Amino acid sequence: MKGIKIIGTGKYAPENIVTNDDLAKKVETSHDWIVTRTGIEQRHIAADNQATSDLCVPAAQNALSDAGITADDLDLIIVATLSPDKPFPNTATILQRKIGAMKAACFSIEAACTGFVYAMEVASSMVRCGNYKYALVIGAEKLSSQVNWSDRNTCVLFGDGAGAAVIESVDEKDNTLLNSILASDGTHEELLHTAIGGSATPATADNLEDPGRYLQMQGREVFKLAVTNMANSVKKALEEVNLSVDDIDWLIPHQANVRIISAVGDKVGIASEKVFVNVQKYGNTSAATIPIALDELARSGELKRGQILVFVAFGGGFTWGATVLKY
Numbered sequence: 001m002k003g004i005k006i007i008g009t010g011k012y013a014p015e016n017i018v019t020n021d022d023l024a025k026k027v028e029t030s031h032d033w034i035v036t037r038t039g040i041e042q043r044h045i046a047a048d049n050q051a052t053s054d055l056c057v058p059a060a061q062n063a064l065s066d067a068g069i070t071a072d073d074l075d076l077i078i079v080a081t082l083s084p085d086k087p088f089p090n091t092a093t094i095l096q097r098k099i100g101a102m103k104a105a106c107f108s109i110e111a112a113c114t115g116f117v118y119a120m121e122v123a124s125s126m127v128r129c130g131n132y133k134y135a136l137v138i139g140a141e142k143l144s145s146q147v148n149w150s151d152r153n154t155c156v157l158f159g160d161g162a163g164a165a166v167i168e169s170v171d172e173k174d175n176t177l178l179n180s181i182l183a184s185d186g187t188h189e190e191l192l193h194t195a196i197g198g199s200a201t202p203a204t205a206d207n208l209e210d211p212g213r214y215l216q217m218q219g220r221e222v223f224k225l226a227v228t229n230m231a232n233s234v235k236k237a238l239e240e241v242n243l244s245v246d247d248i249d250w251l252i253p254h255q256a257n258v259r260i261i262s263a264v265g266d267k268v269g270i271a272s273e274k275v276f277v278n279v280q281k282y283g284n285t286s287a288a289t290i291p292i293a294l295d296e297l298a299r300s301g302e303l304k305r306g307q308i309l310v311f312v313a314f315g316g317g318f319t320w321g322a323t324v325l326k327y
């Protein structure tokens with residue numbers, strides 16, 4: 001069995017910034033409502049001609065250069081996304097062509113906002129088995145293509161972006177992945193979903209105006225389940241490897257809502273200075289929030305090698321999970 005180490009990170013957020021005041025011109029909302037209920041001040045929105053894979057390209061290139069390797073060195077690319085370029089082929093293969101990583105096996109994962117945590121576990125397992133030396137794991141979303149821009153309940157919450165991490169296979173004794181737990185509960189499918197556009201109900205000329213073509217969410221129910229499951233995941237992931245919350249140096253939670261983040265922090269019992277928050281700048285970028293946050297934290301210089309770092313996420317499905325790393 002091999003070990004894994006994150007040797008590089010990167011991110012990309014589209015140039016176009018949409019503020020809460022900009023949104024208040026389109027739907028009945030206000031900067032104060034959005035900030036008070038969510039903590040979000042702005043979000044980055046991709047250009048019409050930017051697909052999710054285009055957001056991945058600079059994030060991938062930043063991560064590769066941070067890792068000191070080239071695209072040609074990659075053996076594996078996994079992209080976690082719920083907003084792929086096309087139903088198929090998968091976004092990772094489209095990214096492969098754009099960055100020229102022609103040796104890599106490529107596929108995508110859809111686990112909504114938990115996508116990066118799932119993708120990290122899959123990539124780590126593959127790398128630890130010894131067949132892959134360098135893996136690129138990306139969370140990327142163009143959620144602006146999924147959102148109903150006339151629905152104030154959802155359009156204020158989401159943004160576009162991509163975050164990337166390069167994983168290297170290392171000796172077992174140097175392994176940095178201490179634990180990873182994944183979970184799902186498919187009984188709440190309709191609390192957070194896009195009803196139309198898949199094989200169950202294909203998009204047709206007849207449902208062109210149906211709100212079901214866009215992401216829909218029962219916000220209050222999602223909020224409660226997110227807090228409970230994220231907090232329990234952190235506790236369980238730590239307990240399983242005999243760590244306590246006091247051992248955590250940094251918690252990077254999925255960035256959906258500052259109130260969810262602080263409720264999780266309170267339930268876990270962690271000091272707020274150890275909880276990384278950047279939702280105010282990006283909104284909820286689903287699978288991209290954790291790798292974007294990881295890159296910001298790593299590049300700030302505050303995340304040191306050897307520190308205990310925990311990711312925790314919750315998303316549509318529902319899916320949730322936590323990762324414990326000795327960074």
Ligand code: COA
Binds near residue numbers: 219316
């Ligand atoms: N601007 C102004 N008013 C808004 C609004 C907006 N953008 N969106 C909703 N409202 C209104 C609602 O219509 C409701 O009005 P009503 O009481 O007259 O019906 C009122 O604000 C309160 O709505 P409520 O749903 O109770 O607010 P809330 O405190 O639960 O906050 C969310 C709403 C969506 C911010 C919150 O539930 C949330 O963050 N949920 C989780 C979302 C999420 O992160 N999902 C992804 C997880 S992976």
